[in-house]
Amino acid sequence: MEHVIQVQNLTKIYGKLMAVNHINFEVLKGEIYGFLGPNGAGKTTTLRMLTGIIRPDKGEANILGFNIQKEPLKAKQNIGVVPETSNAYVDLSAWQNMMLMSELYGIPKKEAENRAENLLDRLGIYDRRDDKVNAFSKGMKQRLILCMALVNDPLLIFLDEPTSGLDVQSTHLIRDILQEFPEQGKTIFLTTHNMDEANNLCDRVAIINKGQIAAIDRPEKLKNMIKKLKSIEISFDKALNTKNLSELPHITQIRKKGDKFIVFTDNVDGLIHSLTLFAESENLKIVTLNTLDPSLEEVFVELTGDA
Amino acid sequence: MQINQYLDQLKRSLGIMKKDIRIYYLKGPVVIFGFLMPLFLFLAFFIGSRDMPMDFLISGLIGMTVFFTATAVSPVIAPWEAQVQTLERLISTPISITTLLFGDMLASFLFGILIPILPIALGLAIGINIIYPLTFILGIILAAACFSSFGLILSSPPSNAPSNVMMISSLVRFPLVFISGIFIPIEKMPYWGKIIASVSPLTYFTDLTRYSINGTSYYPIQVDLIAIIVFIVVFFFLAVQLHKITIYKRI
Ligand SMILES: Nc1ncnc2c1ncn2[C@@H]1O[C@H](COP(=O)(O)OP(=O)(O)OP(=O)(O)O)[C@@H](O)[C@H]1O
Numbered sequence A: 001m002e003h004v005i006q007v008q009n010l011t012k013i014y015g016k017l018m019a020v021n022h023i024n025f026e027v028l029k030g031e032i033y034g035f036l037g038p039n040g041a042g043k044t045t046t047l048r049m050l051t052g053i054i055r056p057d058k059g060e061a062n063i064l065g066f067n068i069q070k071e072p073l074k075a076k077q078n079i080g081v082v083p084e085t086s087n088a089y090v091d092l093s094a095w096q097n098m099m100l101m102s103e104l105y106g107i108p109k110k111e112a113e114n115r116a117e118n119l120l121d122r123l124g125i126y127d128r129r130d131d132k133v134n135a136f137s138k139g140m141k142q143r144l145i146l147c148m149a150l151v152n153d154p155l156l157i158f159l160d161e162p163t164s165g166l167d168v169q170s171t172h173l174i175r176d177i178l179q180e181f182p183e184q185g186k187t188i189f190l191t192t193h194n195m196d197e198a199n200n201l202c203d204r205v206a207i208i209n210k211g212q213i214a215a216i217d218r219p220e221k222l223k224n225m226i227k228k229l230k231s232i233e234i235s236f237d238k239a240l241n242t243k244n245l246s247e248l249p250h251i252t253q254i255r256k257k258g259d260k261f262i263v264f265t266d267n268v269d270g271l272i273h274s275l276t277l278f279a280e281s282e283n284l285k286i287v288t289l290n291t292l293d294p295s296l297e298e299v300f301v302e303l304t305g306d307a
Numbered sequence B: 001m002q003i004n005q006y007l008d009q010l011k012r013s014l015g016i017m018k019k020d021i022r023i024y025y026l027k028g029p030v031v032i033f034g035f036l037m038p039l040f041l042f043l044a045f046f047i048g049s050r051d052m053p054m055d056f057l058i059s060g061l062i063g064m065t066v067f068f069t070a071t072a073v074s075p076v077i078a079p080w081e082a083q084v085q086t087l088e089r090l091i092s093t094p095i096s097i098t099t100l101l102f103g104d105m106l107a108s109f110l111f112g113i114l115i116p117i118l119p120i121a122l123g124l125a126i127g128i129n130i131i132y133p134l135t136f137i138l139g140i141i142l143a144a145a146c147f148s149s150f151g152l153i154l155s156s157p158p159s160n161a162p163s164n165v166m167m168i169s170s171l172v173r174f175p176l177v178f179i180s181g182i183f184i185p186i187e188k189m190p191y192w193g194k195i196i197a198s199v200s201p202l203t204y205f206t207d208l209t210r211y212s213i214n215g216t217s218y219y220p221i222q223v224d225l226i227a228i229i230v231f232i233v234v235f236f237f238l239a240v241q242l243h244k245i246t247i248y249k250r251i
């Protein structure tokens, strides 16, 4: 089975709004696949259709070889889901939540207890296992939800913005765990609007905007798509403002960023010359000068047309 | 293969049941509507009609209690879970909607057979005799299953506010009590009253309870039993069909 997820013409309509509009894509076994898009792009709606939580109005999705509409139970048996909103049972303890999930996946008790122990321990909440989830912080809840999504040792894991609103520590913990999955032949589908996450974690990224897919490729290749838009980061030993620089040749756009300037150009060589000439004539010293590749963020802004 | 699959799903519905018991039995409104309500109704009625025989009153109280307790939990589960956003998690797991509802029904069912022990004990304490205990127990079990399925139907409108659903279900449950021969014996009802009473499942259970206590009933008890079983099947099937449509609208 090469394709773990196969999506054809998947569509969801809310009233007059095409929340997801005839999208097509495949996810390969062992991939970390990112679904990147601005708020309201249709990421959650897509993920919910893929996991059988809502029904598409058109099109179909094959998950691990099963049509999620026609054989939902078989498809769901080997997937794990971290939904967008935190939703463990707050009246139950972390342990009870884990046991409930195990029962719903039909996992034998002994095995379930072993797994729950390992997972809770790995995510640093084992000591709090008998506390009601009510008393958990947001980060702890999110970690528990990841544990709950992994009780069935899934082959394919769906995560809807798994690290949004978490501190650096929790974020890194979760990312570290996710990064181990491809080695075990497991596949990850995650939505995010965090460029950094998509850039560092994903093998491939689909950029979705207004319900349609704008591009699908490896992060580096996506960046190449707009390579023409080069930029240089420069700083001087004295304070300047953008006006001082804006008259120079080869500058298409200029932005101040702290004590540095980001200068966009279509002629890197010419720009460096004019910047050094400028520094000489004004008696300034250049403290830093870096040429920058376009970031995934710029690709994203370019493709989606808003920030 | 097929059988195994059903057994497997049945086991998973026990997981749902356990969760429901842990969460919903402890919620105030559920207990109040389930247990205290019939008690207050009974007391009000008791004070107003001293001329009614005690066994008539007690069988009415038992009927009401089974009815209110079995329909106390099941209507609120679906809207509650949607509101606190645990429903999405449940739907993402490999259980069918039938499994999910069956688990909810079991939780309600247990509530519906455990709580009525209180009015039964009360009845025994004041000297009421149960002359057909086996029929009585069978009746309670079937009735609890029937009423909890009925509760599932009440929860099918896709409203995610438990208070809305509780209001709807109260609007349905109270009138049912008044047409089911609890306060007025069926034989004293006018013809149209008898017709209306015959469509209420509670009528048959109340009738069966009276039979168990004093040996007299309006319908033959076979009719009572069969009617309750038919209601169970119809209610549960209908609940599954309705929830299959509305559950996706809750997300
Ligand atoms: N249940 C619903 N009813 C009506 N409209 C909906 C519903 N769910 C989503 N939408 C609409 O569909 C569009 C896509 O929503 P979706 O939640 O998929 O976006 P998203 O990409 O996940 O955004 P975010 O980054 O904010 O999570 C939005 O315009 C949203 O308002």
Ligand SMILES: [Mg+2]
Binding pocket: A043, A044, A045, A084, A160
């Ligand atoms: Mg979303």
